[in-house]
């Protein structure tokens with residue numbers, strides 16, 4: 153982010169505020185050169201978001217895959233759709249608030265865990281048991297195929 157006054161290319165963020173939707177972030181910045189203070193507004197569109205896997209490959213963030221991963225963590229236990237939908241939205245808000253693009257698959261996994269922990273301990277344990285090994289929601293889904 154260049155300073156609008158002197159165009160120096162290094163600024164310090166000293167305050168960050170994110171709207172309740174998690175989709176708009178305002179940052180107060182100060183130029184490290186001329187000390188000019190200014191505000192930037194960042195709006196992240198979920199469809200622009202990329203997820204970087206451990207192998208460096210980048211894939212488009214998929215709400216559907218996120219939901220599938222969360223559903224798998226419930227592993228055939230009854231769970232109401234509203235609960236899943238709320239979890240998905242909460243994770244997406246956290247993902248957007250992280251303001252990283254690409255965001256690492258590890259970070260996404262941690263955000264899923266953070267939200268699962270609040271809602272369902274068993275699903276949390278199921279997800280976290282796989283977490284160290286999975287590299288993407290896809291890999292995760294493969295790991296936790298429902299037992300027959």
Ligand SMILES: [Zn+2]
Nearest residue numbers: 155158183186
């Ligand atoms: Zn400046």
